Amino acid sequence: xxxxxxxxxxxxxxxxxxxxxxxxxxxxxxxxxxxxxxxxxxxxxxxxxxxxxxxxxxxxxxxxxxxxxxxxxxxxxxxxxxxxxxxxxxxxxxxxxxxxxxxxxxxxxxxxxxxxxxxxxxxxxxxxxxxxxxxxxxxxxxxxxxxxxxxxxxxxxxxxxxxxxxxxxxxxxxxxxxxxxxxxxxxxxxxxxxxxxxxxxxxxxxxxxxxxxxxxxxxxxxxxxxxxxxxxxxxxxxxxxxxxxxxxxxxxxxxxxxxxxxxxxxxxxxxxxxxxxxxxxxxxxxxxxxxxxxxxxxxxxxxxxxxxxxxxxxxxxxxxxxxxxxxxxxxxxxxxxxxxxxxxxxxxxxxxxxxxxxxxxxxxxxxxxxxxxxxxxxxxxxxxxxxxxxxxxxxxxxxxxxxxxxxxxxxxxxxxxxxxxxxxxxxxxxxxxxxxxxxxxxxxxxxxxxxxxxxxxxxxxxxxxxxxxxxxxxxxxxxxxxxxxxxxxxxxxxxxxxxxxxxxxxxxxxxxxxxxxxxxxxxxxxxxxxxxxxxxxxxxxxxxxxxxxxxxxxxxxxxxxxxxxxxxxxxxxxxxxxxxxxxxxxxxxxxxxxxxxxxxxxxxxxxxxxxxxxxxxxxxxxxxxxxxxxxxxxxxxxxxxxxxxxxxxxxxxxxxxxxxxxxxxxxxxxxxxxxxxxxxxxxxxxxxxxxxxxxxxxxxxxxxxxxxxxxxxxxxxxxxxxxxxxxxxxxxxxxxxxxxxxxxxxxxxxxxxxxxxxxxxxxxxxxxxxxxxxxxxxxxxxxxxxxxxxxxxxxxxxxx
Numbered sequence: 001x002x003x004x005x006x007x008x009x010x011x012x013x014x015x016x017x018x019x020x021x022x023x024x025x026x027x028x029x030x031x032x033x034x035x036x037x038x039x040x041x042x043x044x045x046x047x048x049x050x051x052x053x054x055x056x057x058x059x060x061x062x063x064x065x066x067x068x069x070x071x072x073x074x075x076x077x078x079x080x081x082x083x084x085x086x087x088x089x090x091x092x093x094x095x096x097x098x099x100x101x102x103x104x105x106x107x108x109x110x111x112x113x114x115x116x117x118x119x120x121x122x123x124x125x126x127x128x129x130x131x132x133x134x135x136x137x138x139x140x141x142x143x144x145x146x147x148x149x150x151x152x153x154x155x156x157x158x159x160x161x162x163x164x165x166x167x168x169x170x171x172x173x174x175x176x177x178x179x180x181x182x183x184x185x186x187x188x189x190x191x192x193x194x195x196x197x198x199x200x201x202x203x204x205x206x207x208x209x210x211x212x213x214x215x216x217x218x219x220x221x222x223x224x225x226x227x228x229x230x231x232x233x234x235x236x237x238x239x240x241x242x243x244x245x246x247x248x249x250x251x252x253x254x255x256x257x258x259x260x261x262x263x264x265x266x267x268x269x270x271x272x273x274x275x276x277x278x279x280x281x282x283x284x285x286x287x288x289x290x291x292x293x294x295x296x297x298x299x300x301x302x303x304x305x306x307x308x309x310x311x312x313x314x315x316x317x318x319x320x321x322x323x324x325x326x327x328x329x330x331x332x333x334x335x336x337x338x339x340x341x342x343x344x345x346x347x348x349x350x351x352x353x354x355x356x357x358x359x360x361x362x363x364x365x366x367x368x369x370x371x372x373x374x375x376x377x378x379x380x381x382x383x384x385x386x387x388x389x390x391x392x393x394x395x396x397x398x399x400x401x402x403x404x405x406x407x408x409x410x411x412x413x414x415x416x417x418x419x420x421x422x423x424x425x426x427x428x429x430x431x432x433x434x435x436x437x438x439x440x441x442x443x444x445x446x447x448x449x450x451x452x453x454x455x456x457x458x459x460x461x462x463x464x465x466x467x468x469x470x471x472x473x474x475x476x477x478x479x480x481x482x483x484x485x486x487x488x489x490x491x492x493x494x495x496x497x498x499x500x501x502x503x504x505x506x507x508x509x510x511x512x513x514x515x516x517x518x519x520x521x522x523x524x525x526x527x528x529x530x531x532x533x534x535x536x537x538x539x540x541x542x543x544x545x546x547x548x549x550x551x552x553x554x555x556x557x558x559x560x561x562x563x564x565x566x567x568x569x570x571x572x573x574x575x576x577x578x579x580x581x582x583x584x585x586x587x588x589x590x591x592x593x594x595x596x597x598x599x600x601x602x603x604x605x606x607x608x609x610x611x612x613x614x615x616x617x618x619x620x621x622x623x624x625x626x627x628x629x630x631x632x633x634x635x636x637x638x639x640x641x642x643x644x645x646x647x648x649x650x651x652x653x654x655x656x657x658x659x660x661x662x663x664x665x666x667x668x669x670x671x672x673x674x675x676x677x678x679x680x681x682x683x684x685x686x687x688x689x690x691x692x693x694x695x696x697x698x699x700x701x702x703x704x705x706x707x708x709x710x711x712x713x714x715x716x717x718x719x720x721x722x723x724x725x726x727x728x729x730x731x732x733x734x735x736x737x738x739x740x741x742x743x744x745x746x747x748x749x750x751x752x753x754x755x756x757x758x759x760x761x762x763x764x765x766x767x768x769x770x771x772x773x774x775x776x777x778x779x780x781x782x783x784x785x786x787x788x789x790x791x792x793x794x795x796x797x798x799x800x
Contacts, residue, residue, distance in 0.1 A: 001025055001041070009034045014052070015059035023047075039747055048102035048748070065108065065122055066098040066130035071115070073505065077135060078148040079156070079169040080112035085271050086748040089690070090153070090169055093597075093644070096130070102748065107270065110135070113156070113166050113240065117267055146533070146541075147594065150601075151187055151642060152649045152686045152695075157601075159501070159508045160531045161545050161590070162244040163188055167235060171649075171688040174697030175737025177755040177795045178279065181241050181262060182223060182231040187682070188243055189603075189638035189653040191258075194675055194704050195768040196787045197228030199567075200618075202675045203245050203258035204607055205634040205659040207616060209555035209569070210582065212255025215262045215396070216349075216363040221420035221441045222394040225304075225343040225369055226281075227321050227567050229788075232367045232394075236275060236286035237300035237347045239265045246588050246605065247531030247545030250495040250512030251449060251462055254551030256584035256609055266361070268296045268351050277797035280313035281305065282343070295352040303344040316791050324785055325565035327373055327388075334429055339373040361400040368393040371566065375429045386427035386434075390564050394420045408454060414447045420571070424564050431478075438473040439570035441553075460497035460512070466490070468553065470573045487573040489552055490519045497529075506535035516550065521576045525550050525583075541592040550583045556615035580611035580629055597644035607634040614663065617674050620771040622707035622722035623666060630663035632673050650685040671725040672705045693741040693755075703730035706770055714780040720772050730770065733787070736761045741795075753797040763790040 002013050002020075008030065025044045028037050038049045038057070050058045069077040069091050076095030081088060084106050089099045101108065104123035111117050115135040125131065147157035154170030157163055167179045173187050182198035185191055190204050200208045201223075213220045215233060225232050244252070244259040252259055265288075274287040284302035291297055306314055318341055327339060350362040369392040376385040398416035405411070420441040427434055449462035471486040497512035509532045516525040527548040535541045555569040556579075574581045588605035610631040614623050635658045642651040657680075659673035684697030705726035713721055741755035760766075766787040772780045 001028065005034070005037055011055050011057060013049075013057050013059055019047075019059060019061065042748070050102060060103055062100040062102055063104060063106075063122055063127065064098060064100055065125050065127075066096070067125065068130060068132045069095040069097065069110065069112065070132050070134050071137070072134060074132075077112050077115070079153055079166070080110060080135075081168050083109045083111070085273075087745070087751075098130075109267075111168070111267070113164065119270070147592075147599070149642075149644060149649065150599070151640070151651050151653075151684075153688060155187070157592075158242070159533055160244075160249070160510050161247050161533065161543050162242050164240055164242045166240050168239055172686055172693035172695040172739055172741055174684050174686075174695045175735075175739055175757055175759045176695075177739050177741060177757040177793055178277075179235040179238075180231045181233045181235060181238055182260070185241060185243050185260060187684075189601075189640050189655050189682075190245060190636065191243065192655075192677060192680055192701065194677060195228075195785075196766075197224065198231050199224040199228035199569075201260075202677075203243075204586075204605065204636055205632070205657050205673060205675050205677075206257025206607075206609065207555070207612075207618070207675065209553065209571075209616060210255065210257035210551065210584075210609070212252065212259040212551075213262075214259070215365060216264055216361070216398060217400055217414045217447075218363065218365070218396045218398040218416040218418055219443060219445065220394065220396065221418065221443075221571060222367055222392060225345070225367075226317050226341075227369065227371075227392070229317050229321065230281065232345055233262055234284065234286075234300045234302050234345055234347055236277070236284055236302075237264050237298060237349070238262050246547055246586050247510070248529055248547050248549065249460075249510070250497045250514040250527075250529050251447070251460065251464075253464060253466065253491075253493065253514075253516075254549065254553070256549045256551050256582050257607075264298070264347075264349055264363070266351070266359075268294070268353055273800065275797055275799045277795060278305070279795040280311040280793050281317065294354060295350065298347070298349040298351070300347040301344070302346075304342050306341060313791060313793050316788060320786075320788050321566060324783055327371065327564055327566060334375050334377045337374045337376060339371075341369075341371045343369045357404045359402045359404075361398075363396075363398045363400070365394070365396045375427055377429045384429060386429050388425055388427045388564060390422075390424040390566050392422050392567060394418065408452055410451045412447075412449045412451070414449075415445070417442075417444045419443075422567060422570065424566075426564055434477045436473065436475040438471070438475075440471040440473075441468070441571050442470075443468045456501050456503060458497075458499045460495075460499075462495050464493040464495070466493075468573060470553070470571050472570060472572065487575070488520075489573050491552065492517050492519070508533045518552070518576075518581070521581075523576065523581065525581075539593055539595045541594075543590040543592070544588070545590075546585075546587040548583075548585050550581055552581060554579065554582060554613070554616045556613065557618060558615065574611075578627070578629065579613060582609060582611040584609040599640070599642040599644075601638075601640040603638045605634075605636050605638075607636070608632075609634075614666075617661075619674065620706075620769055622725045623663075624771070626666065628663050628665045630661055630666075632659060632661050634659045634673075647689050648685065648687050651683070653682045655680040666725075668725050671727075674705060674726065676705050676726070677701050691743055693743075694739070696738040697736070699733070699735045699737070701733045703732050704768065705729055709772060709780045715774060715778050718774065718778070720774065720780050730767045730784075733766045733768075734762075734764050735759070735766065735787070746798075749800060751799045753795070753799075755795045757793045759791040759793075760788055761790060765789065 048060050069080050080091045082097050091097045101122045106122045146159050150157045152171050154166045240263045242261040272289050282304050286300045288298045345367045348364040352360040372389040374385050396418040401413045403411050422439040424437045445466045447464040452459045467490045469488045474483045493516040495514040499510045501508045512529045514527045530546045532544045552574045557568045586607040590603035593600040614626045614628050637656045639654045659676040680701035686695040707722045708728050710721045710723045739757035743753050745751045767784045768787050769785045775781050
């Protein structure tokens, strides 16, 4: 057969004389191309055909490389990734891996978070035995992983109590076929969304604006596409997400409820790689290309496919976003048409390492959402049409420069600018009026940190400057009315952090202090932060966390029909009076048990947050139009039990919260919070191997608190007369999800994934919010908004 191919295509084959003994193939058609014949022979023989030149191919047997990855204490490293240009694998619970490579010259890359990356040709591995390979910890990552596979592969618990999700090792969660960053974090105990969106994530009973969202060190004010239904952070370029709900490092600024710190890869790739994917909502492309030996560039883009085809999934999402808004329905004399929605995002990263001591990263991100529709009405028998629209966009750029002065000392400079704009044009055709609303945020930050490591100690000292400007505009053309409010706030901070970890790594303490000065108010805020972890034998660990934090920005809702009722929240700066500086303090205690695949993690915590306003809490019933300031107290507990059976992970999580408001100026001083989800359960199981990821799960929680009109006295003086605040609850929430992903190799350079998912399989109608309005007969009418019904999705992805 090789002789025939040589004659037909004028090529030669080089191979060892005994390589082809007793190797049989099915004859190939003469009219096939050379590439097709080569690929067919590879599939039939399991031999590797390598193109040496245009006319020469070498034939070799694939080489199997195996080994055990260990840290310096001989602990196995579970979930490390081993990549070649054509293949990849992940270490198991024992740190073992096995991978086939086409030749001894093949370059293997071994990665594990917190450890230095190894790049080594296959010929430098022991081929006759599976050797133990020790990975060296990164000097900058003093707080390394303490527990792998916290829920599923890729979710890891850190030494400081935070939870890190590594998407390069991540398998699958129920209802998801892609690693949506802000959906996956909701798998953690104490993290949920009362309205099933990623733009309203509630960490330990806090509102979404109390979360600090960082992407490669850049603060992000926009977190979603589809106005809350999917994350705006492209999962193909985002490698890790760390969730911190207490004991925050002193280098972090605001986020009184929690921090979600997303990071992209810091590895300069030596080979070109990329991926293309499409699901029933959007298509995406990711490219990672080396530029010489010292730099590489990463480009990622994602765009909705509605302009090509409107899928049932897209239609379901659109109806969920626009239900009970002016987009979906209007007054009886006005009709809506030509509803169109488009979203896209683009990311660009340049990584440059001019020397062994210097590392530069440039990051850029663009996020855009745009919704338009026409309003039409008859005037004197003539139809008039005007367009209404709402757009939401962010542009962010950042520079990160690290200098490793010696083995002990390093410095990091991080500078960013982020701009966010929410704009709505409401064409009221009956009143012949145009109403323009804008919410604009612009923030610039510079942070310089120094790290010094000596034996078991690490010291961190830094300075941070932040300037934030927020502008709100309301512009009506008839009658002419313009109100533009713009505020600027500058804050400076110095912080110091000390961390100690003993030689056995069974005791870790991290203590820091952040001192903040707000120039405009002459306000000095001192914020201590603490995290302590101690192992008790081989199976138990205890942890204690505490922190003081503050923030100067919050989101408010003035009216439910703001911005067409689609995205009602607008950002606003503190004035240190009617909108106070939000201040929090929190303490927690935890106990963890792990043994033979079992994990039990129990935490109890107390959190108090002062300086909230009624406008920031999303009241839709009683106190909807009040403008008062107050606080909330949370007493909570979180419980997680997980069992790992080889390829199967099963878990049960439970969260308890008692979350109460205190508003001294309201009729009721104390009452349950709008985010008081007293009981929440999650049960899930994920099966994963080299080819399949399959996951199913159930989510149950009690209904969201709400207020109802007083029975038989619902309306008084044309106002709704509510009973006690939040003395009732919506219907309990129940959702069952499933997803499956199949991974396969097409050839030695291409691999692919196909998957399907079903969200809310049982199609339960879960109310997520409600409000009341008075009708023409002076009756209080209840309106409800509902979560997604049964929603399916499918994905195809090609890696090259």
